[in-house]
Amino acid sequence: MMSDHAPAQLAYLGLNVSDLPHWHDYAARILGLEVDAGSDLSYLRMDDYSYRLLLTRGTRDDLDLLGWEMRDDAALQALRARLEAAGVAVRSGSRDALNARRVTALIEFEDPSGIRMEACVGPLIERARPFRSPRAMSNFVTGALGFGHITMTVDSLDKSLAFYRDLLGMRLSDWVRPQPERGVESHLNIAFLRCNSRHHSVAFWEMQLPKRLHHFMLQVANVDDVGATYYLCKDRDVPIELGLGRHTNDGMLSFYAQTPSGFSVEYGWGATEVDETTWRTQLHTTGSSWGHRPGG
Ligand SMILES: [Fe+2]
Known part of the structure; x- marks a missing residue:
């Protein structure tokens, strides 16, 4: 709790x-x-x-x-x-x-x-007008988990941790610190924070980039929606930023497509939900157990 x-x-x-x-x-x-x-x-x-x-x-x-x-x-x-x-x-x-x-x-x-x-x-809930996707698909995984998640860059990792964790009261699910390639220095250090059983609602790392937003994530209830949407993107020439893959930390099977604004959308399925009684903060040195290759 x-x-x-x-x-x-x-x-x-x-x-x-x-x-x-x-x-x-x-x-x-x-x-x-x-x-x-x-x-x-x-x-x-x-x-x-x-x-x-x-x-x-x-x-x-x-x-x-x-x-x-x-x-x-x-x-x-x-x-x-x-x-x-x-x-x-x-x-x-x-x-x-x-x-x-x-x-x-x-x-x-x-x-x-x-x-x-x-x-x-008190957000407006419209139960008398059920959601109907304009295209064939199952449904989105939202409810008490919220709409999805975002990842973004921040000015100061320490200040953002103090704000989201210590002030807002969110919890640190884990860190991803990718190991640098030989001879390449990397300070990438990504914090993943939750406010309910969705593994993270927000993830951030300290960096100055033209855009704050790296991606937002929408989670679907059926893995076929991920595969079908992946090929829908291919068929309609929507650029794939990262191909199909499985994340190490939240277990999400997903791909990343470019949006009309340049940042990405992650379309995913199958993420692990956090059990507050057993979860411990983890460290990962890679973001994906397989896939998520640039360009698909
Ligand atoms: Fe994500």
Whole structure:
């Protein structure tokens, strides 16, 4: 059991994208998401939640914000008090922000790298209008695990650990520290953090790159959806960043495709869920037990 002030799940992901029409087509035809398309703001749906991805028209083609869901108002207030005690500026969501996010309560703040964070209570659940993928597939694995996960670069590993682990109350599932090739120095050190039994909702490493976001991950219920989507990408000339493979740490069988914004989407199946009573923080020196080769 996580602390009272810890997020229950990563409920939604905001992306700043330059080509909304391309994204609408990509989300529906490649990813299998329902698209509620707007001219400046679009909502992508994958389960009972009225949306899980928010696309905002812009120029950055990068991560826009992370939306953390709290169990209830008391948990939101506990988090707010904790953030403010640590000197983090917190704003209450405006009426317009509540409407745009379709939640009953919302606070806004930033992580140590300046990444926009929101913590909410009471997301709109649309059980009377069940999710229907626009293409043939099973369904996405979400529920209490949240929408999926993201990996990103941060300005300071130490400051981000202090923020996500010590302040937000997330837990460190493991580290991946790839062994450098002979003669090549590598300081890559990736931290994987969870807030529920999904092995990680967020992973990060310290590096300066043009984009914060490396990839976001969507998990499907049937392994055939991974294989079918892999070949759908091939058939429709969607670039494969990393071919089919199995991750060492969360056991995810997945591949990575390029999105219209340049960062990747991981499409995966079969991840291990963390049992809090037995899990111990692990160290891995390779990210994949097989596959995930560049270009597929
Ligand atoms: Fe991933």
